Amino acid sequence: MNAVWPHLPILQVVIPLFGAVLAGFLRRPGPAFAVALVVSWLMPLIAGAMLWQALATGPISYHIGSWPPPWGIEYRVDVLGGFVLVLVSTVGAVIMPFARRSVAFEVEEAQQPWFYCMYLLCLTGLLGIVATGDAFNAFVFLEVSSLSTYVLVALGRDRRALLAAFQYLIMGTIGATFYIIGVGLLYLLTGTLNMVDMAARLGPEWAGHSRAIVAALAFITVGVSLKLALFPLHAWLPNAYAYAPSWVTAFLAATATKVAIYVLVRFFFSIFGIAIDFRDLPVAEIILALSVAAMFVASLIAVFQTDLKRMLAYSSVAQIGYITLGIGLANQAGLTGGLVHVVNHALMKAALFLAVGAIFFRVRSVQLSDLAGIGRKMPITMTAFTIACLGLVGTPGTSGFISKWYLATGAFDKGWWLLVFLIVGSSLIALVYVGRVLEVVWLREPSAALENASDPPLSMLLPLVVLAAATVYFGFETQWTAGIAGTAAKDLIGGLR
Amino acid sequence: MTAALSTQSLVILAVLTPFVGALLIPLFHRSPNLRETVTLVTAGTLCLVTFSLVGPVLDGARPELQILRIVPGLDLAFKVEPLGMLFALVAASLWVVNSVYSIGYMRANDEPRQTTFYVCFAIALGSTIGIAFAGNLFTLFLFYEALTLSTYPLVTHKRNAEAVRAGRIYLLLLLGTSLLLLLPAMIATWAIAGTLDFTPGGILAGKAGAPVIAVLLALYVFGIGKAAVMPLHFWLPAAMVAPTPVSALLHAVAVVKAGVFTVVKVAVFVFGVDNLASLGQSAWLTAVAATTVIVASIVALRQDNLKRRLAYSTISQLSYVVLGVAILAPISLTGAAMHIAAHAFSKITLFFAAGSIYTGAHLTEVSQLDGIGRRMPWTMAAFTIGALGMIGIPPTAGFLGKWFILTGAMQTANWLAVSVIVASTLLNAGYFLPIVFRAFFREPPGDGHGTKSGEAPWPMVLALTTTAAGSMLMFFLPGIPYALATLMMGR
Numbered sequence: 001m002n003a004v005w006p007h008l009p010i011l012q013v014v015i016p017l018f019g020a021v022l023a024g025f026l027r028r029p030g031p032a033f034a035v036a037l038v039v040s041w042l043m044p045l046i047a048g049a050m051l052w053q054a055l056a057t058g059p060i061s062y063h064i065g066s067w068p069p070p071w072g073i074e075y076r077v078d079v080l081g082g083f084v085l086v087l088v089s090t091v092g093a094v095i096m097p098f099a100r101r102s103v104a105f106e107v108e109e110a111q112q113p114w115f116y117c118m119y120l121l122c123l124t125g126l127l128g129i130v131a132t133g134d135a136f137n138a139f140v141f142l143e144v145s146s147l148s149t150y151v152l153v154a155l156g157r158d159r160r161a162l163l164a165a166f167q168y169l170i171m172g173t174i175g176a177t178f179y180i181i182g183v184g185l186l187y188l189l190t191g192t193l194n195m196v197d198m199a200a201r202l203g204p205e206w207a208g209h210s211r212a213i214v215a216a217l218a219f220i221t222v223g224v225s226l227k228l229a230l231f232p233l234h235a236w237l238p239n240a241y242a243y244a245p246s247w248v249t250a251f252l253a254a255t256a257t258k259v260a261i262y263v264l265v266r267f268f269f270s271i272f273g274i275a276i277d278f279r280d281l282p283v284a285e286i287i288l289a290l291s292v293a294a295m296f297v298a299s300l301i302a303v304f305q306t307d308l309k310r311m312l313a314y315s316s317v318a319q320i321g322y323i324t325l326g327i328g329l330a331n332q333a334g335l336t337g338g339l340v341h342v343v344n345h346a347l348m349k350a351a352l353f354l355a356v357g358a359i360f361f362r363v364r365s366v367q368l369s370d371l372a373g374i375g376r377k378m379p380i381t382m383t384a385f386t387i388a389c390l391g392l393v394g395t396p397g398t399s400g401f402i403s404k405w406y407l408a409t410g411a412f413d414k415g416w417w418l419l420v421f422l423i424v425g426s427s428l429i430a431l432v433y434v435g436r437v438l439e440v441v442w443l444r445e446p447s448a449a450l451e452n453a454s455d456p457p458l459s460m461l462l463p464l465v466v467l468a469a470a471t472v473y474f475g476f477e478t479q480w481t482a483g484i485a486g487t488a489a490k491d492l493i494g495g496l497r
Numbered sequence: 498m499t500a501a502l503s504t505q506s507l508v509i510l511a512v513l514t515p516f517v518g519a520l521l522i523p524l525f526h527r528s529p530n531l532r533e534t535v536t537l538v539t540a541g542t543l544c545l546v547t548f549s550l551v552g553p554v555l556d557g558a559r560p561e562l563q564i565l566r567i568v569p570g571l572d573l574a575f576k577v578e579p580l581g582m583l584f585a586l587v588a589a590s591l592w593v594v595n596s597v598y599s600i601g602y603m604r605a606n607d608e609p610r611q612t613t614f615y616v617c618f619a620i621a622l623g624s625t626i627g628i629a630f631a632g633n634l635f636t637l638f639l640f641y642e643a644l645t646l647s648t649y650p651l652v653t654h655k656r657n658a659e660a661v662r663a664g665r666i667y668l669l670l671l672l673g674t675s676l677l678l679l680l681p682a683m684i685a686t687w688a689i690a691g692t693l694d695f696t697p698g699g700i701l702a703g704k705a706g707a708p709v710i711a712v713l714l715a716l717y718v719f720g721i722g723k724a725a726v727m728p729l730h731f732w733l734p735a736a737m738v739a740p741t742p743v744s745a746l747l748h749a750v751a752v753v754k755a756g757v758f759t760v761v762k763v764a765v766f767v768f769g770v771d772n773l774a775s776l777g778q779s780a781w782l783t784a785v786a787a788t789t790v791i792v793a794s795i796v797a798l799r800q801d802n803l804k805r806r807l808a809y810s811t812i813s814q815l816s817y818v819v820l821g822v823a824i825l826a827p828i829s830l831t832g833a834a835m836h837i838a839a840h841a842f843s844k845i846t847l848f849f850a851a852g853s854i855y856t857g858a859h860l861t862e863v864s865q866l867d868g869i870g871r872r873m874p875w876t877m878a879a880f881t882i883g884a885l886g887m888i889g890i891p892p893t894a895g896f897l898g899k900w901f902i903l904t905g906a907m908q909t910a911n912w913l914a915v916s917v918i919v920a921s922t923l924l925n926a927g928y929f930l931p932i933v934f935r936a937f938f939r940e941p942p943g944d945g946h947g948t949k950s951g952e953a954p955w956p957m958v959l960a961l962t963t964t965a966a967g968s969m970l971m972f973f974l975p976g977i978p979y980a981l982a983t984l985m986m987g988r
Contacts, residue, residue, distance in 0.1 A: 397642070409687070431669070435669075439661060443653055443661055443664070475567075482568050
């Protein structure tokens, strides 16, 4: 154990990478799935150990090849990083058992090993982005995760999945390019790619906002915002989510956008926030305005969707708005609310998309018109779905309420009454789009097409139930969500100029 | 020490009993008799537990317990004080009667999905007890929303287009007002006062100026949509599509009383009555409550559907309680608390009667009720007693609440309130007495329904005579409700 302990940061990334290669070589769905399952279940243990260490003794710094930073690549896991690592790896571990049946149903057999290979690569990329302390290394992992995601989306049965993947590829590449241009500008200014070093070199003497810094800030913000689907840069998301295989949608919704949010927070608070005074630039105002627009516009679009997956995709855009709202508020309560919503939204959206996957598994459709009365045919699935829906609305007793409470308190602390009302007002629109579905699902008579529908097998049901239960559990017990998010927020805000 | 411990465990038991019942009921899905036994046993247990708390509370005990701290400011905690005790008492005792009635009604009308019905009913009652015993605003809010959500399946029980539409109005208005107005008010209260615990004298006393208090009061009064203050009352007539036992216990007692109870609770324990009086921010509230009382009564006059007429009467009667709060005299608050109990017994009787008429004679409109009293003498006698309670005539408990509110209005020289109470009494008489007159003094129509056999099934008749007797009993022996209502101000 002692031999492994210091190498956790690199193991977090290398194990899924080798797993991906192994899954690719195995060439058969069953063994490939087994590899993916073992790796997915191992990851939360490593991430949990690192978070525990970061909480107890401060950030972990790992020097690759023992080259000291800033010359070598440093992996750095602080409370925020550990928090996101635990989230990503836990979601992967919880939903993995669902994949076997769902993927066997939706992806051609010859492609299934590649599916697990691509999933593990994507996991490598996502965990790598968070674990690394190097801005360029983060770019590499960003591309690893993005490229594998394009493949995963394209594996969807519907032919439109190809177009969706292509659309995502174009937008994602633009985003990555913007990001790397921003990093390049920072490298020109500081001569370093190590994030901590970068922040130190930028220091107070750069407070006069050299244009290069502002340009770097702009490029990175836009690039990362594309990846996290900040309104109005979200155009790729609804199609990608709607046409990807069900399980992929659940995984991406819970992890990919959340990791992009991590990158944004990292650059805002740990690099630019230290170098320049944000209060002199309209960054927060722009983020806040776009967040509020996301909350309302995307929610309103969701109201008019007839495809369940697409509706939930637009709901994701709206919910990401809550998270970026917390980033824009940038005070203790607000940022805690944003960060805690990263977890809360990930868990409930994963539950919702898994439920949709289960519906597709039984009914072969996720069109609202085909789902009348399905609540009586798949009671456990739809109860879990309903609970997660209540979380989206933010009813008390669900984790969504905790997020909203912190965000609204953050807005109130700033004296922004109007924003408080906007936050609670947008949840009313969520009530409308969610209520529309629940009405059809529970109150209509089941149609003949649903004659043989029933709850899915246990391997699919269990992850769904666990995630729905988590939505309620984290509505009451918040030590591991809001508690850690609060600590992370305190560290981040404490570093600001 | 042991006594304090046991009252605390009684509080927990009271809140948990209905939820445990809700878990057990589906297990007996296949044998309706056992399932109904579970409901009755649960209701009986709850009633016993609540009654055993009355003694200690009257002796001055205020059992408190903190379950868990969710985040700073949001505690799940219970504290039993006299007003909550009174509300819980009313809800728990009427649940027993209502369960008997429900069994008769649901079986006689051959209603579908009865298991769901009883499960949701139990959850709704558990939420009501949670509201009554809530120790702080957040706990109250949590159960308040749970009450809305658990009653939604009951409102949409029929699952036809009308029920679905009514369900939409119900959910949007109740959840909408609470999320849009009540939640921000709660956040502001937490930010200003630094606590959400219900405290005698008010947690906002001396913490905020008149304009802020005025805004917050408006947010609370309109945010508590269950109080059905106009113009946010539409959900209540819409909810009448539900089966009558739901209208009777939930939309005449538990849900609506949870609304006005919350208004009283917020006025007394969040704002503080003296604080509100010294800031002089209640004139508009008097006006709003007065308008609701009068306008709802006038609308009730024009309703031919019996349940809708009762619903508008409820809207009007609920605002008596709000009026009692707006007058801000201690005696009018006592009256408000009394009225919560008195109106509950009278109105449930009226709804029971309406359901009985529907089950026994398949009639729903007032204009069809000629001569019904000859056919259903028990039902219509109980209806008459309920109607007297609405008007506020002795020997019904309705008189007491009205009397105290009126006294408070006179003490504070609030002539608007006085004239509203007098005028609405006349209006109440105007829309209830004609029904009684029709039932007993008009000839039954010749279409034959008068000749069919008499009353509804016996459990329903038993239930409605019990509540009618209860409302008279409360007039002659008002001891417990009166004592609780006077103790509520913390004196």
